[in-house]
Amino acid sequence: MVFYFATKNYQPADIIIWGIPFDRTSSFIPGSRFAPSQIRIASENVESYSPYQKQDLESVKIHDAGDIIFSSSDTDSCCKKIETEMKRHLAKGKKIFAIGGEHTITIPLVHAYQELFPRLRVIQFDAHADLRDEYLGEKLCHATAMRRVAEIVGIENLFQIGIRSMTKEEARNKMNLFEIGQHLDKVKRAIGNHPTYITLDIDVLDSGVMPAVATPEPGGVSFRDLVQGLSKLAGGKIVGADLVEYNPLAAPGLAYASTAAVLVREMLLLLAKEKTKS
Ligand SMILES: [Mn+2]
Incomplete structure (x- = not known):
């Protein structure tokens, strides 16, 4: 099964949807590996027209590349495989929209992007800071993902939004806590026209709105605030994006998958608005 609006073959497509069903390090509720198929x-x-951005996906050249197939279960080699295949897509001038899987997948994705766009900025929507140096003995995992990303792009180029769960060490980093709207205006100004990667950990939503996540956290944003926040980023130089941590096993039901699917549409439209390389 593929996304119905992904009507193009690989060659003519501008945007490639790529499922990355990896959840090996999920320490609380595993199951985000089932997200790509459930969201499809x-x-x-879900309509292809967005009333928020007033744009239709029908006019965007999208290909669904299916899901990556891992030949090993260890995190290091999975990340290497993601990065290698990612570079292959980028070398062909494609923009990638990746669907996780847990947040760990953002590390190799950003790594590949940063090589192509050395001045890459990263916007992270998330409940969790994910800035630990290691967690449960692992350097590469969902709780350290943004620390590794910060090491790739520079901590000053990582913009964290919606965060409400962190250690006191993590709290030393400057984060935009709790809310979305007013922070995004500032983030947008700070980023300007630099190439930007958006990683959307869907647990940025309140856990009442989106309980189908690997690590639920109350006190989050509403769906409408998130969609309006994403719309604010339209017109920026968005070169790549991912949606991670949706977990159909944590709270089954197509209602939550539909929420994720609408966010996929909104993010694809953001990617569609900027097609040139830096
Ligand atoms: Mn999170």
Whole structure:
């Protein structure tokens, strides 16, 4: 099954949707590996037109490349495989929209992007800071993902939004806590026209709105605030994006998958607005 609006073959497509069903380090509720297929099913019921951005996906050249197939279960080699295949897509001038999987997948994705765009900025929507140096003995995992990303792009080029769960050490980093709207205006000004990667950890939403996540956290943003926040980023130089941590096993039901599918549409439209390389 592929996203119904992904009507193009690989060659003529501008944007490639790529499923990355990896959840090996999920320490609380594993199951985000089932997200790509569940979101594809839910997208059948989601219009291609966005009333928020007033744009239709029908006019965007999208290909669904299916899901990556891992030949090993260890995190290091999975990350290497993601990065290698990612570079292959980028070398062909494609923009990638990746669907996780857990947040760990953002590390190799950003690594590949940063090589092509040395001045890359990263916007992270998330409940969690994810800035630990290691967690449960692992350097590469969902709780250290943004620390590794910060090491790649520079901590000053990482913009964290919606964060409400952190250690006191992590709290030393400057984060935009709790809310989205007013912070995004500032973030947008700070980023200007630099190439930007958006990583959307869907647990940035309040856990009442989106309980289908690997690590639920109350006190989050509403769906409408998130969508309006994303719309604010339209017109920026968005070169790549991912949606991670949706976990159909944590709270089954196509309603939550539909929420994720609408966010996929909104993010694809953001990617569609900027097609040139820096
Ligand atoms: Mn998170």
